[in-house]
Each structure stands twice: as C-alpha cells, then as structure tokens.
Amino acid sequence: MNILTVAINHHTAPVEIREALHLNEDEVRALTLKAKEKIFKEGFILSTCNRTEIYCIPKNLNTLHKDIQDFLLNEKPGLNVSGEHFQYFSSTDAVKHLFSIITGINSQLIGDNQIFKQVKSSFQIADDLQSSGFLLRHLFASATHAGKRAITETGISEGAVTISFAAVQLIEKIFSSLGKKTALVIGAGETGEIAAKHLRDRGIGKLTITNRTQERADQLAETLMCSTIPFLDFKKQLHQFDIIISATSSNDLILTKDDISTSIKTRKGSTIILMDIAVPRDIDPESKELDHVFYKDIDSLNIIIEHNLKKRHSEIPKVEKIIKEELEEFSSWYSSLDAAPTIRTLREHFENIRAEEVKKNKNKFTESDQDKLEIITKRIINKLLHHPTTELKKAAEQENDSAITKTKVGILKEMFGIDQHHPENNEKEK
C-alpha cells in the first residue's frame, strides 16, 4: 500500500510554526493542483489550525516523505522548520493515522468532532479537483465510517469541553425549556459573544445584551437579532432575567450580593443562574450562598470541563478498538485487490450465474440438448472472461501490487458486484 503521509501538528510543532504552515481553502486548492501535476497520483491536503497534513499515493514509486515535505515547505519559504517538526507515516500506519484524526483521538481537544467535518471538506476539495482516485475514495469511505462509529458507539465527543458550552450545558441542567427563559449577557467582547451565540443556538426565549460601549452592544445585537439595554440601567431590570452571563473586562465587581438579593426578592424566589465567565470576576461570589441562586465562575465550569475530558480520555480504548477493526477491514479489502484471487472470484461469480440460469431453464430443452446447453453456456462464459482474465494476469505479472493493478482489480470488482470488503456494501448487507 503505497500511501505516504507527511504531517505537522500540535504533537510535533509549536503554534507559531503551525500557524505559519496553515493553508486556507484557496491555498489548499492551489497546492493540490500543483501536487497533482508534480507528485500526486492521488492525494489530499488537510489543513486546520492545529495541523497541516498531506496524504498521497505518489506518481513515482521512488518519491520519499522528504520530497513531499520539501514540496510543502517550498510553498511557505523562509520558515525555520526542521524535519523534527514533521511526522512521517507510510502504508497501514498512514491509514491508521488518518483514522485516529477523524475519530478525534489525535486532536488537541480529545473528541473534538469538528475535525470530522474538516477531513470531509478536505477530501471534498480533492474530489472536486479530481485528485482523488479509486484507492483514496475507498480510504475516505473507511475513514468516515470509523469517524461515525466513534461518535455513535462511544462517548468520545460527549460533554462540554469549552467554557461557554459548559455554561450552557449547566444552564440546561437547571432549566427545562430555554425557550421560556430570558437571558442577559453583560459584555459584548469575544467571550460574551460566544456565550450569547450558544444561548441563541439553544433557542433562548429572550436574549438581551448590555455593554459599557453601547455601539458594540448594538452591533452584536444586530448580528444575533436580539435586544440591548443601556449599561447604566441594567441593574434596575435585573429581576427580569432568569440567566445572567457576565463576561466583561472590568477590574471591579459589577454585581454585588445585594443586587442579586434584591433581584431574587422581586422575583419571589424564582431561580436565577449567574454565569461569571470574566477574569477578574464580575459578580460577587458570595451570591452563591443565596437560595435559588446558582452562581458559577470559570473555576466551577472548569470542573465540568475537566470531568468531561477525563471521561473522553477513558473512551479512547473503545475508539482504538474501532480503529483496529476498520483498519483490518481496509487492509482486508486492499489485499482482496490482488489479481489471482480476483480472477478466481470473478470466474466463480459468472459460473454461479450460468449454473443458476441453466438450472432454471433446462426443462425447456430435450434431454439430449441439456448436455449441449451446459457446454455452450460454459463456452460463452469462457469467451467473455478470456480477455479480462489475461489482462489481469498480465498486469499482475508485470507490476504486482502496484496501484494500477489494484485500481483495475477494484474497478472490476465494483462493476461486477463482487467487492465484499467495501464499507458501503457491508452497510447494505447489514
């Protein structure tokens, strides 16, 4: 299996180098076209904020990892990158590496399922540019299958692992229907914006934003299609909100325990959630002592994240088992592309069809003609298979185990429906 992978990622290189080697979609497209001309027989490029990786079946059997690495570095000249920053994988190891990426166990944030979409779109680009062929398409089908299994059969992607998502998850553990709740986001910076987006995505009933700079609040409110209240007035309206998320850069407390206490009294004890995701904190932590007040700061949310990450880590062996199974499946499919067994299977396939048809129809012939029917149909099958069989034998003798032979065999198997190892076929069988 002549698949080569050259990878630079968070395991091997610091963020400055990863950033410098990052390719946007246009760059990926341009580089893929160039590689198709010079190196790729089939190949695709994966570039995310944490990794840039090239997977290919090279045109030339003598192409080395170093050649692919140099090809990539030529695109970004002047970088202080050495061989140590790269990982090389070949053959089964390359496939295994791709499976570990798409299942999320190779990610910096274990179980991050964004990578699944990123791998898919990278492959889509290769497909658009006709840089993917028979082998890579099958590899991608297997990788997608492995990724989907990891998501559905294990808990590798379960639980919130970012502060704002953990905050929303916690809110949903307190309130049943966010559609009937009101939320106030204090601070329209990046953190506040992410939190507000999460709330909106979860269908919050009413979302309001307040910010020291009203203009910024208005801008965000326009994007999220929600309302704003002036920063100087928001305390007076505090009791109207079931959820308050504070994410300002203020050095002093914005909400005191008394503010919250007054609000709770006006709300007649109705539950209120305070998410203080600012550093330094915006809301008096003493507020958590009040009944019906759920106060959470960054540290509290980090406990949830750590807990979820721990759980995700404990799921890695299950994912590794899936990778092992999918790898065996892929290798088995690849081995099935050898010429000799394919010729045998193809002949068996045709013979089965012939025998079945003869059995069905032989009563329409006289007894003496039935023997002739056997002979004639066998002769037809032999003649039909003569050319493909000799072609395959010739290809196998001349270039055994080459990608060309494998491709020919693979196409033949697909065309006659004798490809037992293709994941899509297996799914249909199930």
Next chain:
Amino acid sequence: MKPFIDTLNVLLPILYIITFIIYSYDFGRGNNKYANSKRLFLFITLLVHLSYLLLRTMKFEHPPITNVFEIFTVIAFAIAFSYFILELLTDIRGTGPFIIIFSVLFQTISSIFITDEFFVKEVLKNNLLGFHVFTALIGYSAITISAVYGFLYLMLYKEIKTNRFGLIYERMPNLEVLEQLSFYSAVIGFAMLTIAIIIGLIWLPQAFPKFSFIDPKIIGTALVWILYGVGILSKVLGKWQGKKLVAILIGGFLIAILSTMVTNFISQSFHSFY
C-alpha cells in the same frame, strides 16, 4: 391455586429485586444498554404482580386490602405501575432505581408477613371501604413518588450548588423537570387523599363505635393533607417554588410514613384492622 399464589408471593420480591438491579446497573453505567429490556422486565413483573393480586382476590374472596401486609403488596404494585406509566409518558429512565426500591421494600415485607385471610371482619365488607382504601393507596403511592422526585431534586440541587458533578448530575433530568414531576405527583396524591379522607369521614364514624378525631392516623393524615395543601397552594399562587416546595412535599411524605408506623405497629388505633 393456593400453591401457585404462594409461589408468586416468593417470586415477586425476587422479580422486583432483579428489576431494581437492572435499573441500577443501567443508571451506574449510563450507557442505556438495557434501556428497553429493563422496561420490558418491569412490565413482566407488573403482569405477574397483577395476576397475583387477582388470584388472591379470587381465592380469598376479598381484595387484598384488609390488613397492612395485603395493603403493602398493593402499594408496591401501585408505585411500580405509576412509575411505569410515568416512564412511558416522559421517557425519563434515569430515576427508576430510586422509585423501584420502594416496591422492593413494600413487596418484600408483604411477602414475608402476609397471611392467608379467609375470614374478613364484617365491618370491612363495605363498598365505601373499598373506595376509601383504593383512593388512599393511590394517594400514598403518588406522594411516595413525589417524595422520591423531591429527594432527587435536592440531591441534584446540592450537586450543582457545590460543584460536585457526579452521577446524579449526569443521569438526572434537569431541576425544573424534577420539580414538576414531584409537584404533579403531589397534586395527584393530594386529590386522592382528599377523596379518601371525605369517604373516611362519612364511613368511619358509622363503622367504628370507637371512632375518634384524635386517633394518630387521623391526625397524621390531616397533617399530611394540610402540608400538601399548603405546598400546592403556595406553588399555584407563585409564592413558593423549588427547594422550599420540595422540602414541604418530602416533609408530608415523612409524616405519612411516621403516621403509618405509629398507627400500625406502636399505638392502639381503631384504624388497625388486624
């Protein structure tokens, strides 16, 4: 028929224990591996239990409501059945072990101490008694379920407040749902107890010459009724909710248990039938 009834009497606690174990296992593992099979097993247990109750009624020629241990088996059934319906309606499956444990307890005690009552006191052969006991049993089952959900609410409340995000946090539905489940069960319990009390007040003075309003069971039931009434009213009026409301509902349940224990096992009450 009698040996078959005896076999079912032994089998029932075992079935409830197995159901409880399956529910607990699924709760502990959290993978819902037995999500459907545990429900099926509970259903089979309920069918066996229903057969047992019907067979007992036919054999002894009276419904099993004439002494405390007969009543216990009906309560075990009512609790498990109510939970089963609740699970079907809400698809909330994580709370099963906390409710089924009560069926295990009631059925085990009943199976150990239940006797074959062929003869029923004349006073108990009355249709009003049937309604009284029936509504009271549903009422008590409902307040048991209400208390369990209330207790789970308090546990989850504490876990969230203290940042201890353990099994309860992971497996339970959210606080609002737990509060609603507890509240609606309490409303059903309160309505049923109200009917039971009204029938009791009509029938008991006629049936028992020793009837007294200062009987421990009457006082206990009245206290439970008042507590639930206050709790439900304050929730409806929007005065109390959450932790306060749940604490009242649990308090009502504890008084109900205490009252049953005092009436049936400690004090002399006209309300004891064996």
